[in-house]
Amino acid sequence: MNDPKAVDSLLEGHPDLLTTDEVAELMRVSQNTVLRWINTMGLTVISVGPRLRRIQRSDLREWLLEADQLKD
Template identity: 45%
Template sequence: MNEPEAVDDLIADLPEWATTEEIADTMRVKPQTVLKWNKEYGLKTVAVGTRVRRYRKKDFREFLLRSAEATD
């Protein structure tokens, strides 16, 4: 399991509702990777229309905390 304090430090500058690009920048991955996390690994998102997605900061935090468990 990832340490909650480390995760909190990592996402400290994210807004409460982040874009795909903001999540990708934070994690230093491509936006396509974030979309894959949504589709294949259950990262929660809220869709506004067909092109706009937002990720709630608390949901992203939970995803990061759980993601280490999947690789253990």
């Protein structure tokens, strides 16, 4: 499990709803990687249109806490 304090520090000051671009920038990965996390690794999203997705900061936090134990 990742360190909760480190994850909280990473997410501090970010909005409650993040775009996939914002998550990609925050995590320093491509948007395709974020989409893979959504499609195959259980990162929860809210769909607000056919190509519009938002990720709740609280869902991202929980996912990050367990991400080091997930299998791709």
